[in-house]
Amino acid sequence: MEKNIQPIDPIAFSFGPIEVHWYGVIIGLGIALALWIAMREGERRGLPKDIFADLMLWAIPIAILSARLYYVIFQWDYYSQYPGEIFKVWNGGIAIHGALIGSVATAYFFTKSRNVSFWKLADIAAPSIILGQAIGRWGNFMNQEAHGGEVTRAFLENLYLPEFIINQMYINGTYYHPTFLYESIWNLLGFILLMSLRRVNLGRGEIFLSYVIWYSIGRFFVEGMRTDSLMLTESLRIAQTISIALIVFAIGLWIFRRVKGYSKVRYLEK
Numbered sequence: 001m002e003k004n005i006q007p008i009d010p011i012a013f014s015f016g017p018i019e020v021h022w023y024g025v026i027i028g029l030g031i032a033l034a035l036w037i038a039m040r041e042g043e044r045r046g047l048p049k050d051i052f053a054d055l056m057l058w059a060i061p062i063a064i065l066s067a068r069l070y071y072v073i074f075q076w077d078y079y080s081q082y083p084g085e086i087f088k089v090w091n092g093g094i095a096i097h098g099a100l101i102g103s104v105a106t107a108y109f110f111t112k113s114r115n116v117s118f119w120k121l122a123d124i125a126a127p128s129i130i131l132g133q134a135i136g137r138w139g140n141f142m143n144q145e146a147h148g149g150e151v152t153r154a155f156l157e158n159l160y161l162p163e164f165i166i167n168q169m170y171i172n173g174t175y176y177h178p179t180f181l182y183e184s185i186w187n188l189l190g191f192i193l194l195m196s197l198r199r200v201n202l203g204r205g206e207i208f209l210s211y212v213i214w215y216s217i218g219r220f221f222v223e224g225m226r227t228d229s230l231m232l233t234e235s236l237r238i239a240q241t242i243s244i245a246l247i248v249f250a251i252g253l254w255i256f257r258r259v260k261g262y263s264k265v266r267y268l269e270k
Helices: 022-044 051-074 096-114 118-142 153-158 163-168 179-200 206-223 238-260
Strands: 011-015 018-021 174-176
Touching (some): 018 022, 022 051, 022 118, 096 238, 179 206
């Protein structure tokens, strides 16, 4: 028999009837750190000082809306019966691919309105995006979601995980794969890689495309371990399908831009 293991309270603090969840706090911290890094690099690369702050005023609400909409669409059988649950984003249930679609589209139109290169801005933002994702996965940890299949406590202990992670992976009498952690580590490695690629001085757009490829590879394998995947068919996971499509698209676009000479301008050139 397992000893009585209590999960971490998902509520960080309360103001009277208002409850602030760890999920939102962690997502907010990830966004704040990502924004700070992007703003500093943007200034060094000659972008207007407040361009990322201005972009976030549009991108954050649109990303949240598109992430939730994406999730709800693919879980419509449930939400059509419980429409009141649609707006409860603090309980989880937002899809990162939906957020990326919304934020990238927002950034594209925003840069057009500011007469700034989308690809230059995207290259600068890429390390920040993946770092924000690495941090954001800990929001899933606090909610005990986005986990993988069943494992034993001995398996988790053999991974040399801290006790608080092992205990949080004990859900309704069963231990589960901490897939949130696998993806978080992969994304953190991606952040280090993308920061290093700045020194390589790749062509314009290629750091962002490297982000798309790196993230999609990791997401494909981690998604295969999860138990809460959005499904396209009984056996086809939506996130894996999109990951493959993004890898192929990013590689093809990389080659196309090289052939056409669109990436001749280098990252370190203003």
